[in-house]
Amino acid sequence: MKKSIAIDMDNVIVDIEANWISWYEREFGVTVAREAMHGIPEDQAFPDPLAARSLLYKPGFFRYAPLIAGSQEALLKLQEHFEVYIVSAAMEFPNSLPEKYDWLAEHFPFIHWKNIVFCGDKKVIDTDFLIDDHLKNLDFCKGTPILFTAGHNINVTRHQRVNNWEEAISFFKPHIEGLSIVSELK
Amino acid sequence: MKKSIAIDMDNVIVDIEANWISWYEREFGVTVAREAMHGIPEDQAFPDPLAARSLLYKPGFFRYAPLIAGSQEALLKLQEHFEVYIVSAAMEFPNSLPEKYDWLAEHFPFIHWKNIVFCGDKKVIDTDFLIDDHLKNLDFCKGTPILFTAGHNINVTRHQRVNNWEEAISFFKPHIEGLSIVSELK
Structure with a gap:
């Protein structure tokens, strides 16, 4: 699996x-x-x-936001080896719900609706990894927390940090290779 | 906890x-x-x-749906003893996202936005119990599955079944009493 x-x-x-x-x-x-x-x-x-x-x-705030560089290519790559879920604490801004859904449909059409979660508290989410910019999510996640660099978190010293999607892909490389070996053994 | x-x-x-x-x-x-x-x-x-x-x-389909009898009183009661989350596979019908949010705000104003989850596949949700009418959710849940009777599932024979919110409260009674003893011991 x-x-x-x-x-x-x-x-x-x-x-x-x-x-x-x-x-x-x-x-x-x-x-x-x-x-x-x-x-x-x-x-x-x-x-x-x-x-x-x-x-x-404001209407449109979340709908027309730009992409983080490299995110599309990275998620497409990760999807080959992992079950990728988008998990956003969108519930704080209910106006963002349809906007975030449409934004994902435009920029990440390869993410199935089954793999999208809009929640409040991420404590109920159980995945093997969580890539997030907030300690309030990473500190309580059930899997391996990965801190994605954002301006507000540059001084944070706990958790594995990745500064961009290139580094994120590098982080997952051993996991990808590990999985390949396992699948070869089968 | x-x-x-x-x-x-x-x-x-x-x-x-x-x-x-x-x-x-x-x-x-x-x-x-x-x-x-x-x-x-x-x-x-x-x-x-x-x-x-x-x-x-259709606009309004999810917004003006009636309540299941006893659900408000039951959730209010359960909330005294449990961390109650609303978890809906709303992502299949993106038009339902704001409607379901508004419906909850009207009928369950005591459920905080932090405790609302709109998802696709419920496999990533980890709670101690799941009350649901669908096997596709109950069969794969990480906690104790509780089948809530709906017309479509009347012939299902697996999982603990509750026919209404009165029975659901009865099911949780031993858990509530158990928790009370624990808190008295502290």
Whole structure:
């Protein structure tokens, strides 16, 4: 049986930082540098954090967000060897539910609806691996936690870290090769 | 730590049979008896199964469905002793995502968004109990499966069966009492 990987959306396959910066710029005329988000929650990087948070409820915010570089190719590759699930804590922003679904359908049409989970707390999710940018998810996951670098988590020192999808694929290489050997033995 | 229960929506807290029958009647002028659904998939109980299935994609189908009797009181009670999660395979009908969210907000406002999961395959869900009407979910669940009676599953002989929420509460009574003793010992 293939091992399973749960993959978060925002900051992992969705470039929500770039999206947030560009929405703030368009709505409030202030450009925030990406580096301003380093080591702090994203909303705190904006001159008006409450105004920044209000953008999360605007129609289209989640629908037209850009991709994290290399995510499509990486998931396609991982899918050859693993059961890949998209697991997003979308329930906090119910307006995001149809937008995230449509975004996935556009950018990741190879992910079946059976492999999509929109939840609140990820504690009930049981997969062999979880790739996520948040400790609130990684600290309590049942499988192996993998921290995907985002501005807000750059100072985090626990958990295996991958800085991008190239590194993520490298991390899984031994697992992929291990699985190949097992399947050859069968 | 409280034990966790995952609770399905359709046919468990949502009376989707009654809803389907009343939509079919309104749209196609044919009244189907509830007993016609006994032992077969719901759509097969209608003179035109394809037409019946088309209703699942109509705006409002999931939003205004009636409740299963006793479900609100039962979940409120269970929540005192268990971590209660709503886990619905809503991803098959993406139009249902906001409707199911709003339905829950109206009828189960005491269920926090952190405890709601809309998924595809429930295999990745790990809770101590799963109350569901479908074998495709119960057969593969990681906890204790509990079959909630619906017309389509009346001939199923495996898994613990509860016919209604009164019986479900009775089933959990020993677990509740067990938990009380544990908490008294602390």
